[in-house]
Amino acid sequence: MDIQTYKQRILQKQIDIKNQIERDFLDLSVDHQYIQVFNGLSVEGISDFEAKRLESLPNVKKVYPNYKVHTTLMDSVPLIQGGIFAGNLDDQGASTDIVSEDLDGDGDNELIVGT
Numbered sequence: 001m002d003i004q005t006y007k008q009r010i011l012q013k014q015i016d017i018k019n020q021i022e023r024d025f026l027d028l029s030v031d032h033q034y035i036q037v038f039n040g041l042s043v044e045g046i047s048d049f050e051a052k053r054l055e056s057l058p059n060v061k062k063v064y065p066n067y068k069v070h071t072t073l074m075d076s077v078p079l080i081q082g083g084i085f086a087g088n089l090d091d092q093g094a095s096t097d098i099v100s101e102d103l104d105g106d107g108d109n110e111l112i113v114g115t
Contacts, residue, residue, distance in 0.1 A: 010039050017041065017059050025050060042066065 001009075018030045018041060028050065032042045046054070055063045 007035065010035055013059055014039070014041060017057065020057065021054065025053070 014033050021028055021030060028043050028046060030041045031044045034040045051063045054060055
């Protein structure tokens with residue numbers, strides 16, 4: 001199966017599930033459909049009871065709550081800089097603690113999660 005056929009199959013399943021949700025759960029509606037990064041739908045303002053009912057639908061694998069995340073620079077900057085504290089960077093953004101190591105990112109893999 002080629003990628004376009006697979007994508008169309010996923011979209012059709014999402015449309016079927018969306019229609020079922022809006023038919024069987026009169027007070028709920030699908031806010032967003034996701035297909036590029038993961039296959040999923042978002043529904044806003046559902047109760048725990050409604051989440052369990054949604055999870056019982058045949059084409060729904062799992063229902064996850066959407067938690068708000070609050071971050072601060074105090075927590076994130078050391079992670080972003082790989083443990084290098086802000087006071088230990090020169091005017092180019094390079095660590096003053098590491099002299100001989102090249103910090104161009106070559107060979108490194110990164111994952112960025114937006115909040």
